[in-house]
Amino acid sequence: MSIEEKDINKELKQIDKRLAQIRQEISSLESEREILLSRKKECSDNLKNLIPSSSGGRKNDLTVDWNRTDFEWSENARKILKEVFKLDTFRPLQLETINVTLSKMDCLVIMPTGGGKSLCFQLPALIDTGVTLVVSPLVSLMEDQLWMLKSLNINADTLNGSSTKDHVKTIHSEMLDKNSNLKILYVTPEKLAKSKIFMNKLQKMYEIGRFRRLVVDEVHCCSTYGHDFRPDYKFLGVMKQVFPDICVLGLTATATQSVIDDIKKILSIQKCILFKASFNRPNIFYEIKQKPSNNEEFINELAALIKKNFPRQSGIVYCFSQKESEQVAQQLSSRNIRADCYHANMGPNERSKVHDKWLKNQVHVIVATIAFGMGIDKQDCRFVIHHSLSKSLENFYQESGRAGRDGETAYSILFFKFGDVFRQSTMVFTEQTGLENLYSIVNYCIDKKTCKRKLIARHFNDDVWENKGECNLMCDFCKNSNENRIEKIDVYKEACFVLSLVEKPKTDKKITSNKLAELVHSEIVSKNKKSDCYPNKLSQNEVEKLILTMLMNNYLKEDFHFTPYNTICYIVPGPLSVHLKNDSFFYIDRTGPPSDKAKKIEKIEKIEKIEKIESDDTNELKTRKRNWEIDLSLDSCELDFDQNECHLPKSKKSSVVEVVEIDSD
Numbered sequence: 001m002s003i004e005e006k007d008i009n010k011e012l013k014q015i016d017k018r019l020a021q022i023r024q025e026i027s028s029l030e031s032e033r034e035i036l037l038s039r040k041k042e043c044s045d046n047l048k049n050l051i052p053s054s055s056g057g058r059k060n061d062l063t064v065d066w067n068r069t070d071f072e073w074s075e076n077a078r079k080i081l082k083e084v085f086k087l088d089t090f091r092p093l094q095l096e097t098i099n100v101t102l103s104k105m106d107c108l109v110i111m112p113t114g115g116g117k118s119l120c121f122q123l124p125a126l127i128d129t130g131v132t133l134v135v136s137p138l139v140s141l142m143e144d145q146l147w148m149l150k151s152l153n154i155n156a157d158t159l160n161g162s163s164t165k166d167h168v169k170t171i172h173s174e175m176l177d178k179n180s181n182l183k184i185l186y187v188t189p190e191k192l193a194k195s196k197i198f199m200n201k202l203q204k205m206y207e208i209g210r211f212r213r214l215v216v217d218e219v220h221c222c223s224t225y226g227h228d229f230r231p232d233y234k235f236l237g238v239m240k241q242v243f244p245d246i247c248v249l250g251l252t253a254t255a256t257q258s259v260i261d262d263i264k265k266i267l268s269i270q271k272c273i274l275f276k277a278s279f280n281r282p283n284i285f286y287e288i289k290q291k292p293s294n295n296e297e298f299i300n301e302l303a304a305l306i307k308k309n310f311p312r313q314s315g316i317v318y319c320f321s322q323k324e325s326e327q328v329a330q331q332l333s334s335r336n337i338r339a340d341c342y343h344a345n346m347g348p349n350e351r352s353k354v355h356d357k358w359l360k361n362q363v364h365v366i367v368a369t370i371a372f373g374m375g376i377d378k379q380d381c382r383f384v385i386h387h388s389l390s391k392s393l394e395n396f397y398q399e400s401g402r403a404g405r406d407g408e409t410a411y412s413i414l415f416f417k418f419g420d421v422f423r424q425s426t427m428v429f430t431e432q433t434g435l436e437n438l439y440s441i442v443n444y445c446i447d448k449k450t451c452k453r454k455l456i457a458r459h460f461n462d463d464v465w466e467n468k469g470e471c472n473l474m475c476d477f478c479k480n481s482n483e484n485r486i487e488k489i490d491v492y493k494e495a496c497f498v499l500s501l502v503e504k505p506k507t508d509k510k511i512t513s514n515k516l517a518e519l520v521h522s523e524i525v526s527k528n529k530k531s532d533c534y535p536n537k538l539s540q541n542e543v544e545k546l547i548l549t550m551l552m553n554n555y556l557k558e559d560f561h562f563t564p565y566n567t568i569c570y571i572v573p574g575p576l577s578v579h580l581k582n583d584s585f586f587y588i589d590r591t592g593p594p595s596d597k598a599k600k601i602e603k604i605e606k607i608e609k610i611e612k613i614e615s616d617d618t619n620e621l622k623t624r625k626r627n628w629e630i631d632l633s634l635d636s637c638e639l640d641f642d643q644n645e646c647h648l649p650k651s652k653k654s655s656v657v658e659v660v661e662i663d664s665d
């Protein structure tokens with residue numbers, strides 16, 4: 001080959017190489033463009049919410065107009081609240097919603113679980129003449145509400161798949177009878193979508209002016225972006241076309257902007273008044289725990305946790321699959337915990353039997369899949385433990401929100417492990433925003449430098465909560481922030497090594513997440529034996545965190561392959577991987593040793609207290625000895641040995657004070 005030919009070939013190779021780089025850059029720029037466009041949309045939506053609306057009130061400040069008590073129905077509403085519902089005051093946004101819907105305007109209400117959404121349509125139904133139609137996704141939900149309404153002497157009924165012919169006939173005639181006292185009619189979305197006869201009756205009810213209001217409970221079920229999409233909810237889109245004069249009231253506890261936008265579009269209520277309550281559940285303590293990789297060890301830890309922290313207290317353990325829920329229920333039972341499982345594959349009778357036993361405290365723990373969901377209203381559920389990762393932060397919020405509905409302190413504990421991310425991703429990757437949603441909960445689990453409440457608030461765009469809401473040491477980050485020192489470590493070298501492994505795997509075979517973590521960790525250990533090549537000395541957990549952080553940042557990507565038996569997920573370079581090479585740093589957080597301040601905790605004093613107490617039956621004085629371990633590193637703790645507790649002044653309620661009763665009789 002001539003020198004000239006060699007030069008041309010060399011140049012061709014260089015051009016090809018550069019073209020390949022440009023292709024990658026274009027693809028990464030395109031991904032970045034997507035991310036920026038979506039962020040731009042979010043920002044302009046937020047901006048729109050801040051701009052004064054034409055009605056004069058500010059959109060974010062609608063409560064100013066709608067919490068008035070001088071509407072023509074105001075006096076009656078307060079009377080009904082007290083006399084019929086036996087309640088003293090409205091909860092946040094209840095009065096506003098009632099006023100909007102009685103003004104015949106469309107309204108969308110987003111309130112956390114247990115916030116009191118039902119009253120927002122039940123009370124107006126009693127003020128208006130005519131019938132309020134409530135679309136509700138579950139028969140059990142409707143039945144619970146009917147039972148409650150009947151106990152308050154409110155005339156309500158339901159039509160669903162199991163209604164008898166006679167019952168259907170009675171309801172149809174009540175719908176059209178001006179003298180009937182039927183106030184609320186519950187139906188499933190299927191009934192609306194599939195029964196032409198029912199739609200016909202509704203049409204007639206509308207024509208005679210008895211169709212007052214359409215209430216869509218759990219309205220997020222309309223949206224494919226939501227976590228409970230129900231195809232028949234889509235049918236509700238026709239309601240505004242067929243009944244243009246009725247007002248719509250949508251209620252949900254799901255609040256992401258994309259779901260809200262979607263609901264408005266589907267129901268044709270773009271101009272509705274939107275009320276969004278704060279999502280903060282101040283009484284829930286949020287905690288993430290590392291899940292042991294050995295199953296036996298994990299179950300022992302789980303059982304010990306339940307026995308020690310929640311003896312005789314109701315709770316739920318959420319599992320990944322039906323099989324897992326059966327196994328865990330059995331494993332907890334064999335460790336003397338009254339546990340029963342609940343999942344969609346069990347018959348309706350069996351399910352309601354388990355639910356009933358739990359409600360009556362005959363079962364201590366329900367071990368369930370997400371089938372144990374909507375309509376769970378046990379006020380004193382004290383803990384929700386996630387045995388496995390939820391599908392999204394939204395699912396997690398709903399699931400953990402089933403604890404502490406009575407307002408008393410309750411606990412949300414999520415056991416997290418690297419492998420669970422990929423188990424979940426193979427299930428959700430086919431959903432429209434499945435992976436994006438999954439990464440929101442992964443971020444919640446691996447972020448060790450932010451208050452858990454703040455992370456949830458940010459996800460729900462809950463500005464009020466994020467800026468003003470105090471956590472009051474009710475999450476593991478805030479509680480331990482004195483004890484743990486979080487440091488940022490630069491793992492650029494390790495990140496480049498991760499990328500090199502997935503760019504060209506040694507065996508030409510693609511790499512799974514577990515294999516990748518294993519290879520990276522063993523490389524760090526073996527290189528460090530010869531020379532201190534990787535001074536960060538990342539642990540296995542930290543390597544896993546590095547991989548997840550790279551995944552969240554689009555430096556890595558999951559690549560799914562179907563086999564005849566299952567779906568396999570490999571790790572490949574992500575759309576922004578080329579940027580890593582241009583950067584010179586990549587940080588992850590490391591939980592460091594306790595700070596000096598926190599070390600004081602170890603300064604524990606033991607106190608023995610002998611006291612005389614009166615025996616209940618004989619009135620004789622008897623002696624009782626109690627031992628306490630108290631951290632007295634904070635000066636002047638006033639200790640008050642009253643009853644069975646040792647009280648500290650409120651001002652001393654700091655995470656570095658621990659009071660433990662170690663023995664009493």
Ligand SMILES: Nc1ncnc2c1ncn2[C@@H]1O[C@H](COP(=O)(O)OP(=O)(O)OP(=O)(O)O)[C@@H](O)[C@H]1O
Nearest residue numbers: 087089090091112113114115116117118119253375
């Ligand atoms: N104004 C009020 N004052 C006191 N208690 C109330 C008030 N409004 C509702 N409640 C009570 O709060 C509890 C939860 O109400 P409700 O079932 O309507 O909540 P929800 O928002 O529909 O929750 P979920 O989304 O979980 O169904 C009920 O026991 C209800 O009686």
